[in-house]
Amino acid sequence: MLDFSNADFDVNILQDPVESPVIELTFPLPTDHETYVELDGNEKVANTWALFQNFVHFFTGIDWDHIYKNNEYRYSINKYSPEFNKKSEEYMRNRLEHTDEKLDELVESLVTKEIQLNLIPGKDFHKRFKEVKKFMVDYYMRENAKNLPQFTSRGHLRIFYITIMGIMRKMFPNGVWCNREQLSKLYKQYLKDPMSIIFLPNHQSHIDYIILHLIAIRFQISTPTVIAGDNLNVAVFGGILKSLGAIFIKRSFNNELYTERNLANYIEFTLLNKIHFEVFIEGTRSRDGKLLLPKYGILKTLTNIYLKQREEEENNEFDLLMQPLSITYERIYEADGYLNELMGKDKKQESVTTIFKNGITHFFSPAQSYNHEKLESHSITYNKGSYDNSTKHLHGKIFVKLGNFFKLSEFIEDDLKNTNVPLDLIPGSKVNLKKLGFKILHEINRASYLPEVSIIGSSLNTYYNLNKSTRFPISSLIPTMRLLMDAFQREETAANNKTNMQHLSNLSNNSDEDLIQVVKEQVPQFFRDIKVNLITNEIIIDDSMELLYYKNLTVHIIIHKSLASFILLSIPNEMRSANTIHKMFYIFTGFLKNEFLFDYDYNPEHQLSNILESLIELNKISKDYKIIDYQYLNCFSEVVKPFLESYSLCIYNIHEIITTFNEKNGIIDFKQLLIDDKGIDFPHTKSLLKLIQSKQKSKKLVHIESTNKQYLLSCLYYLNNLQLIDIIKNKARTKAYVVITNGKDLLFVYKFLRGLLNGDDTITNISVGYMIDIIDKNFDRNFELAPADSKVIASIADVKLRSRL
Structure with missing residues (x-):
């Protein structure tokens, strides 16, 4: 079996997670201070589970004490304590009862409206104000108890870690891969000036929530609080997620006058305590592989908190470290459900609980990694080259790659400096949130990894649409595959994605026979409805919809060139002028x-003028835009x-x-x-x-x-x-x-x-x-x-x- 694994993914966080829970960084973490985050109330982590720790160590050999040992207190605030939970509750109660002038304004407007409607006499204003205010305070304190984190103890976190690692290793035996150097660079930046790291991943699976927590635990980073949909706040499991930092919010606030403000108050509390924060700005999981457009609610909250601290509180040291990151799956866990949704079937209420119910089933069955030799041998012996993936649990590697981080202050100051007139302002914000959201998502796209299966899937999709053939030899696919790889490599070179540049170069330098072998190895691993006959070396496409996800993992790289190509082929010869081409590009974007x-x-x-010049240089079109290579x-x-x-x-x-x-x-x-x-x-x-x-x-x-x-x-x-x-x-x-x-x-x-x-x-x-x-x-x-x-x-x-x- 050929190995095209990329050296940029040098750490599998599912490897030896209990035996060696701490992954060493590329530099030694400083130990000359007990804590590097000087904040009131930052107390040492209490060892309240000593007896249980000794019990676990005696019967299992697990070195319990090394799991998540220094992540809290020494390099961040210790949030896994009753004292911190009490501090959080008191902060939120104080905001509700005393210090949030917006709540008083809201209550005053409600009571005034009652007076205007003659529901109460004007002399009862103060009495009614107190009644409504008390109702609001009590209501939101109950809501906060239901929806906001309750960090229990480090012992609970360790139990979660050991249990989830066991399940994840069974569900994803090929691993979750990341890069030690990237995480070390992020940690170095954090130690220079400790502040909340705002993790900004793309969102394709419920597994996304878990991956970042596991990475944080293994690399000695404090675990983040996470914005999660309230559909995950179910009995028992919701409590577990809250103990790990989940902040449950509704899909929409439906014009609720104070709910968004209440959430902002808690987020401000976490950021003032330099607790890390994770949010999926797409708002929901992408079903088709592409990034969704950004949602601006939480970005508005973050920027408003920043401006409040800097301008109103004169807290000039306050800042946020924005960290976009890309999570790429060789096969999404929810892939079958997504395809059903896209083709019109009603969405099944799948949640983290459903996934781990299935995960526990895998936990008690032997871990299975794909074995091509065994499949090929079995197929040749019994099935004349065919096989059946209809009921198999298909899985693959997961790749996590960090984009370039930046401070929120840098973005805001640069935006104000370079923009004379504020543009694309979202109501309620002084910052160009659209520009910020697109900056984050462009960086996720730029950093995203292209696994072999995405290249093969996009090639299959293109070949199938061009030739309308459901059965064809793998050898006929290779020219299309090479053409796309060349285009991907050019674009990734311009985007300076060195990981993909090297990976594509390695693939391109192989012979056609080697590439045929790659296709034979990849297709049986990840597809149900796309098959390869291992004897005749033929591709069989039963349902092309399965290719959609893989095509869309790569489509952002070539969409501009694809638009230009479509326009050049579509307009009549007599209209093929620069002006018309640019007008059409304008229309279709x-x-x-x-x-x-x-x-x-x-x-x-991605500028059309550069795309056209490139096509001329490649001798695909003439200087007067006539087509040479149809x-x-x-x-x-x-x-x-x-x-x-x-x-x-x-x-x-x-x-x-x-x-x-x-x-x-x-x-x-x-x-x-x-x-x-x-x-x-x-x-x-x-x-x-x-x-x-x-x-x-x-x-x-x-x-x-x-x-x-x-x-x-x-x-x-x-x-x-x-x-x-x-x-x-x-x-x-x-x-x-x-x-x-x-x-x-x-x-x-x-x-x-x-x-x-x-x-x-x-x-x-x-x-x-x-x-x-x-x-x-x-x-x-x-x-x-x-x-x-x-x-x-x-x-x-x-x-x-x-x-x-």
């Missing part, structure tokens, strides 16, 4: 704005088509479904009826998506992924932004409905896209101009277009992005 991180992208390789451009064009096909399907079907419904029921003002809540059974967004998916099942789509739920939702959101449809909620806010607000322009967009996807010669400069008008009138994207014949035209998208910065 708009269409895909909910799927990709186009804003605040500082990578020069096959090359077609390969990248296929990446974009499913996204645009989703728009085509979405627009056609919602127009047909809603128009037919209105005509059948004699409805003229659909929107007003919804607002009035007349009780008519209108199709809502969920049922609408299911209708679209079911209508396409009988049709043989070239891109089956174009009907997945995530893509269709993105289409609805963008069409809503363009004011072609309106997504509105009923009064109970239980369902969202789609109303067509501009049918004429909606159908124009449909015909425009269909013409491009079908290769019709119906696209004209007039239609391109009208398409830009549809976008500009709603997005205020107004600036002068460059002259049509200019050879050094600046990309419209590039100009737009930089004009906003």
